[in-house]
Amino acid sequence: MSDSRIVYFGAKSAAKSGVRSIYKKLFKALGPQGWWPVTEVHGRLPVYRPLFYGPHTCRAMFEICAGAILTQNTAWGNALTALTGLNGAGVMSPLKLSALPSAELCRLIRSSGFYRQKAERLKIFSRYIISRHPEGLEKWFLDATPDGLRAELLTIKGIGPETADSMVLYAGGKAKFVVDAYTHRVFGRLGFIPGTYAGLQEGFETALPRDHRVYNEYHALIVALGKNYCRKNKPVCAQCPLKSACSTGRIAKKG
């Protein structure tokens, strides 16, 4: 007998339909998320634009990449303060960032935490663009395949799987599913295994149409769920859009 709460990724149609039905539930309950929030040309704060999936301007692409680095293991609000600081200082570009003294860069992004590491990572990424892709971020990303771009990004120090995938999906508008801490938590509680980065990513990419708009919404919806319902300590199971598909709340009640 199989435990209905356990859903194996791989060649299982149950996993496919599970992944798809969860997406539908989330989208229906929470709506389009408008990711990735990007600063408007004339605006100060990044804005969520529901149902817009690109293409982005070159500077928006760079801002998304910088944001992906700044939000590593950090609350988005803290990363956002740093992004606003960089925009306010007029240094949101590879050329400007790479020319900025490290102490100044550290000061601008201090709110994001791990700021020495992140300042270094932003510089490394900026220098990489200038030296390896002098034609610019836009041409680099738009000409690349999702897997090729991901592999190249992973060679850059400071860019790991999630940051690379965020850049590919949200800056490049290419179909790569982003797996993050929320994804592990939510789908772990839902009973999906394996819970490794590669396992989860392959599960999603196999189950879903290869459409960057779907990957975009799905990951953003998982984050929304993780923040507002599927919290680490005190999950709000009673009103969770996925409670019918999840056993966590029931188990907790049974004790």
Added chain:
DNA sequence: TACCAGGTCCTCG
């Protein structure tokens, strides 16, 4: 007061 937040790198069994 602790714990948590849209990870990654390095080191050591």
Added chain:
DNA sequence: CGAGGACATGGT
């Protein structure tokens, strides 16, 4: 490989 520590601020 996987586990464990370092990296750091701001919100609850």
